[in-house]
Amino acid sequence: MGREVWEVGDAYEAYVGRWSRPVAREFVSWLAVPTGRSWLDVGCGPGALTTAALATAPGRVTGVDRSPGFLAEARSRAGGPRTGFAAGDARALPVPDGRFDVVVSGLCLNFVPEPARAVAEFARVTASGGVAAAYVWDYGDGMAMMRHFWDAAATLDPGSVQFDEGRRRTLCAPGPLAELWSGAGFGAVATTAIEVPTVFADFPDFWRPFLGGQGSAPGYLASLTEPQRTALRELLRSRLPMEPDGSIRLTARAWAVRGTIH
Structure with missing residues (x-):
């Protein structure tokens, strides 16, 4: 199976993007940042967190991402007089020291090859x-x-x-996240869980996003033969908890971490 690809906004939206927006809103609410602050959204993707920040804590938001496709999508969704977007790497942010009041990153850090370098950059550019x-x-x-x-x-x-993210993404837990923040020199480090419902209208609504080829599970599925895909589809159909109306009601949880610079 090839590497994971996160570049196409529509495929990302169908797979996990639609669940990222409610998580972004809960995250911004948890931060409770006063209005009018300058924000940097690292790994902004298609703009879910940028949009949530603009709606909840009005100020100026700058988004940085390595993917031209995602940057184009973010500009389309969240572009305006209070936003700006630039190509850049989380490990070498193209901004000066102490530039932003708030530095955030949503659903990105676990994909960075050297997350400690990225968090050190967060500390560098935070005022x-x-x-x-x-x-x-x-x-x-x-x-x-x-x-x-x-x-x-x-x-x-x-x-x-x-290929299972649950086995490979060892960063995605409160302990490792808190250690990263403390190691970068942040104080008052805190973590929290954010859980949102993920309701699928029916089994096709659940299955279709896995056919997009973007992400670990869709990439794995694309590597299978048609009989293998069919067997996996039917096993999933038999195991998923379906409501009488055919809907599938699941949940998605994210872990969040925060810290301050003195």
Whole structure:
């Protein structure tokens, strides 16, 4: 299976993007930042967190991402007089020291090859008295849609465990996140869980996003033969908790961390 790809806004939206918006709103509410502050959104993706920050804590938000596709999507969704977007790497942010009151990163840090370097950059660009915070999906057992997928995949193909985010994303837990923040020199470090409902209208609504090829599970699915995909689909269909109306009601959990610069 090839590397994970996160570049196409529509495919990301269908898979997990639609669940990222309520998490972003809860995250911004948890931060409770006063209005009028300057924000930096690192790994802004298609703009879910940028949009939440603009709606909840009016100020100026600058988004940085490595993906041209995601930057174009973010400009389309959140572009305006209070936003700006630039290409850049989380490990070498293209901004001066102490520039922002608030530095945030949503659903991105676990994809950075050297997360400690990224968090050190967060500390560098955060103004004195400012806050830096991030959140990541709980791939271990908090993302029910993915957990059901990988458990079914492992039943049919034990080798699939090497692609399971729950086994590979060791950063996605409160302890490792808090250690990263403390190690970068942040004070008053705190973590919290953010959980949102993920309701699928029916099984096709659940299954279709896995066909997009973007992300670990869709990438794994694309590597299978048609009979293998069919077997996995039908095993999932038999295992998922369906309501009488055919809907599938699951939950998604993210872990968030925050800290301050003195």
